[in-house]
Amino acid sequence: MFTRIASALLVAGLLATSAPAAHAQTTAAKKAAATKAAAAKTAAAKKAAATKAAAAKAAAAKTAAANAAAAKAAAATPVAPKPAPVPLTESLASAGIKDALNKGIVKAVQFASEPDGFNMNDDIHIPFPEDAILMKTTLSKFPGMNTLISTFETQLNRAAEAAAPKAKDIFLNALANISITDAISLVTSGSTDAATQFLRKNTEAQLITAFRPDISAAIDQVGAGKAYAKMTSQYNRIPLMTPVQTDLTAYTTQKAVDGLFILLANEESKIRKNPAARTTDILKQVFGR
Known part of the structure; x- marks a missing residue:
């Protein structure tokens, strides 16, 4: 009986001793497995990065090789010589300056003749007469006069718009008077509106004479004459x-x-400065050098 009890106690003691040892062995095995998995994952990531870097390096080398080949081919291809500009002869200069002015005249007159061509363009809008500014300021204090003043100024611009088409033929006829010597000088001038100023010098008096009857009729037609008479009548009684x-x-x-010449100068400047405005071969040959 004593022997059995002693044997049972011995077995229980051995079991109690072996349990912690087994647990420790299991934990150590798990840690080792986790460390091995992490190491494998790191190794896989490094391998992937190395593969990606190698691919990028190969692509860069391929691009560099292609660029080098293209550069070599370009160097081996003979460059066609740039054609020499056409000599600026007197006849070419004359044709070029007349073509430039012709296009400028057509555009300027067309723009000025449109509704609000003068009225809504700050560059050529006709303001209240300068010598009547005091009248404008004084009458603006009277009830209802501001509307009359504003309408009157618009009517002046409407009169100019109505008369503008008259300028086209006068301008175009003046082109015939540009001599060969004048043409060379105008083409080679450093001024962006040299041709416009030349035309103004030779046509302004004629334009004013031709315009005056049309402007007078337009002033009455649009009502500016009556508006002005009403304003001056009231003002002059003060x-x-x-x-x-x-x-x-x-x-x-x-x-x-004045407004027409401003528009014409703008068109001439475009042709001299902007290649896109040179819409004919003559303009490109004369002003593209």
Whole structure:
């Protein structure tokens, strides 16, 4: 009986001793497996990175080789010599300057003749007469006069727009008077509006003479004459005020002519400066050098 009890106690003691040891062995095995898996994962990542770097290096080498081959081929290809510009003869200069002015005239007159061609263009808008500004300022204080003043200014621009088409034939006829010597000088000038100024010198007086009757008729037609008469009549009755005596037709005519030359100068400048504006072979040959 004693022997059995002793044997049971011995077995229990051995079991108690072996349990922690087995547990420790299991934990160590798990850690070793985890470490091995992590090492394998790291090795796989390094291998993938190395493969990617090798591929990138190969692609770069391929691109460099292609670029080198293209450069070599380009160097081996003979470059065609740039054609020499056509000599600027007197006849070419004359044709070029006349073509430039012709195109500028057509565009300028067309633009000025459109509704609001003068009225909505800050460059050529005809303002209230300068010598009547005091009248404008004074009358603007009277009830209802601001509307009349604003309408009157618009009517002046409408008169210029109505008369603008008259300028086209006068301008175009003046082109025939450009001599060969003048043409060479105008083409080679460093001024962007040399041809416009030449044309102005030779046509302004004629334009004013031709414009004046049309402007006068247009002023009456659009109602500017009546509006101006109403304003001056009221203003001139104010005590101590110097009566306004502006020649409305002369004022509007000069402003209309000025506006046309401004538009023409803009078109000439485009042709001289902007290759895209040289829409004919003549313009490209004369102004593209």
